[in-house]
Amino acid sequence: MKLDKSLTQRDVDAWFWGHEHRCVFYKHHDHVRHARLIGNGGVPVYMTHRDDEEYKAPAFYEYRKFFGNGFEHWAYFGFAVADLDGGTAHVRYINEFGGEFAKEDLS
Numbered sequence: 001m002k003l004d005k006s007l008t009q010r011d012v013d014a015w016f017w018g019h020e021h022r023c024v025f026y027k028h029h030d031h032v033r034h035a036r037l038i039g040n041g042g043v044p045v046y047m048t049h050r051d052d053e054e055y056k057a058p059a060f061y062e063y064r065k066f067f068g069n070g071f072e073h074w075a076y077f078g079f080a081v082a083d084l085d086g087g088t089a090h091v092r093y094i095n096e097f098g099g100e101f102a103k104e105d106l107s
Contacts, residue, residue, distance in 0.1 A: 007031035014089060014106050016080065021045040023063035023078055023093065024055075025102075034106045038093075040078045047075040063093065063101055 012032045018039035026035035040063065047066035055062060066073040077096035082089045093102040 016082075021075070024059050025061040025104075027058040027060050029058040036080070036091075038078075038080045040075060042077070045075050047073045061102070063095075065095065065101070 008031065014034040014036070015032045016036045016038050018037070018041070020037055020039045021043050022037055023040040024037040029035060047064055049062060049064050051064050063076070063078060065076045067076065068074045078094060078101065080091055080093050082091045088105055088107040091104050091106060092100050095101050
């Protein structure tokens with residue numbers, strides 16, 4: 001991987017990315033302390049995971065709220081707001097209705 005040399009010199013404190021249409025938090029893994037998939041903001045997708053389903057390592061959280069019934073469980077959209085304060089990022093995760101579904105301080 002092209003970033004191997006850079007990532008082995010010092011861990012990345014936080015990495016936010018999208019593309020996959022989910023919201024998933026990951027434990028410290030592959031030289032990234034706080035990895036956050038925030039891709040649940042623009043394209044309707046099915047929520048295929050149940051609330052009681054275990055997370056696949058290194059994940060430890062997924063926003064799994066949905067609407068609909070029967071076979072069509074549509075995942076809620078969301079986004080993240082990060083307020084930077086010195087060496088800390090205060091991050092709030094907001095659903096499509098403006099409700100906060102998670103928050104954390106990353107430092």
